[in-house]
Amino acid sequence: MSTLSVENLTIRRGGKTVVDNVSFTLETGRITALIGPNGAGKSSLVLALAGVLPLEAGSVELDGVPLAGQAPEFIRANGLAAVPEGHRVLTVLSVDDNLRAAGFGLPMAEMEESVADVYSIFPELAERKGQKAGSMSGGQQQMLALGQALVARPKFILADEMSLGLAPLIVKRLMNVVSDLAERGTGVLLIEQFTNVALKLGHEVHVMTRGHFSYSGDPLPLVEDASILHKYYLS
Ligand SMILES: Nc1ncnc2c1ncn2[C@@H]1O[C@H](COP(=O)(O)OP(=O)(O)OP(=O)(O)O)[C@@H](O)[C@H]1O
Ligand SMILES: [Mg+2]
Structure with missing residues (x-):
């Protein structure tokens, strides 16, 4: 098993802190869902992990290999690949x-x-x-x-809004592939605007609002009661 460990990650864009001291872990074979309202910082997080945006602070390690501050090619060669927003x-x-x-x-x-x-x-x-x-x-x-x-x-895939603008049948097809990848041992960070899709597939979920995680853990409570999900979107 491989682990991607992100600790105390902070990202600034345009003079503003858009990701604020965020920590989480991804494991191979698991899907971690990341959901949250527009502008929460989800895409910024993906771009920074992929080495495309600079980090203000924090560490990123894949099985102990430091990736923070490295070039995108190095990060990719070491097992982390991103699918950025907008194919x-x-x-x-x-x-x-x-x-x-x-x-x-x-x-x-x-x-x-x-x-x-x-x-x-x-x-x-x-x-x-x-x-x-x-x-x-x-x-x-x-x-x-x-x-x-x-x-x-890659050992880990960061998939940012793959389903954006696509027909439900295609979304289903892509999500089946994501499930298969995880079953075959890839670790996935799945960012989705279709929260029901993300919550169904995710073994774990982080809800991101204004640069921080307002909820981290079991998707089930958020599936069972939409008002709880709503509450974390606003907090
Ligand atoms: N190129 C940029 N320059 C400066 N600030 C930016 C830039 N792109 C995004 N931001 C800001 O960074 C913050 C986080 O945006 P980001 O795109 O990471 O959010 P998101 O969670 O992916 O949103 P969405 O659900 O709309 O894709 C927002 O406040 C946004 O205005
Ligand atoms: Mg985004």
Whole structure:
């Protein structure tokens, strides 16, 4: 089992503290849901963990390897991959080239294997290898964005609002893949605006409001009584 340990993380953006002294742990094989209102700091947290935004303070360790302050490539190579908000694929490149671009730096044999793995997870993408990513549907592009993260064979995936703007059937498909990944041993931080989806899949949930966690623990009480969830959204 691997552990991603985040301690006392603080992030400042535009002169404002957007994540304030947050601590949590992810474990491989588990889905941790992260929900909360707009502007709570969820995406900022993901970007900072991925090395794209600077940290003001705090430590991030994956099995004892310090990741805080490291370059995004280092963080990725050490087992942490993010799927940022808004499926950012290279629209003019083919599906296959998008996956290969994401695997840049991997030894050739490993890259071939990883790309083949992604195609077995998403036959939808295998059927469209040569198609320009920008010509695919939003759902297919989101599969590709997740596929790009998977090429690195991460121990941990941070998935930010994958379901945004997608039809319920596609959301279901993506969430099934997330469940399968966790069952096969990946650790997942699942950020979702569909709180029912996140609470159903999450083994644990953090509710984030204004840069801090107002609730951390068992999703069940929040599923059973929406007024409790509402209360933590406001606190
Ligand atoms: N590029 C930026 N520069 C400065 N401040 C930003 C920037 N992007 C976001 N913020 C601020 O950071 C805070 C946290 O935003 P963030 O996008 O992390 O929240 P979120 O929880 O992901 O929200 P949402 O549910 O809308 O995606 C907000 O106050 C937001 O205004
Ligand atoms: Mg966000």
